[in-house]
Amino acid sequence: MVNEIKKTEDNIISTLGDIKQTVADFTDMFADMRGNITDELLKREEEIKGREKLFKTLFEETRKTLTSGNEAEKQKLIQLQGILEQPAIAFYAHHLKDLLLDTTDEILIFEKTFTNEGTGYDTSTGLFTAPVGGLYQFDVHTCASNEKYSYLGLVMEGNVIAADANYGDASYGCNNFGAIIRLKSGAKVWIKSTSSASNRQLYQDSHRFNTFSGLLVNN
Structure with missing residues (x-):
């Protein structure tokens, strides 16, 4: 009976060791996964910032183009108005x-x-x-x-x-x-x-x- 108890105790200790190793393995795996996820999130964040900067640049260029175009059209209208208002002499x-x-x-x-x-x-x-x-x-x-x-x-x-x-x-x-x-x-x-x-x-x-x-x- 003592031998059986001793054998059972050894099995339990061995199983606990396996469990401990498994936990350690999972901990390392989760650490790696977390690191990968963090890197991916940082990468995505940089991509989003880059796209946001590009969008702002394109928006500003478009705004300037439209403003310039509107000013040119405004000047044309002013000239046309001057011609239309020219008295007939x-x-x-x-x-x-x-x-x-x-x-x-x-x-x-x-x-x-x-x-x-x-x-x-x-x-x-x-x-x-x-x-x-x-x-x-x-x-x-x-x-x-x-x-x-x-x-x-x-x-x-x-x-x-x-x-x-x-x-x-x-x-x-x-x-x-x-x-x-x-x-x-x-x-x-x-x-x-x-x-x-x-x-x-x-x-x-x-x-x-x-x-x-x-x-x-x-x-």
Whole structure:
């Protein structure tokens, strides 16, 4: 009986040793697993941080692009609004009050207008007064009488900026001249005779018009 007890005790001690070793093995295994899990979690955390940084960068770049695009569109709208708000300034005058060019510096007065948007041209004085400042285009068409001459100038504030010399042969003679100039608001433009004599005269009929026209191109 003592031997059996001793044998049983040894088995129990051996079993306890096995259990202890198994526990130690499991402890080491769990430690390794925990270490692996921690490393994996840290790795995933770094990946998430990297993706978050990339997302923030892409978001900021997209925001800047959209902001820049909106600003460009805003400027286009402002320019378009300026064009739409540009006043209509244009005149087309005809029919001279006096065809004789017997006085130097005499202003040619066109008594009628087909167009006078902005009422800049005065049919009583022959002067065009710019209602607004801007870039203007002016055109002059005149016809010299039969075997007569005409010497004319397009004048801006007293200065001749374009000139024309014409001679009317047996079938008369018509010429065109003009200029593109920038005017301040209130500036005056007109046509005058630059040389006077008894053989200086213009001509007009239903087939030959003398005309003076102007247009605001851009302000």
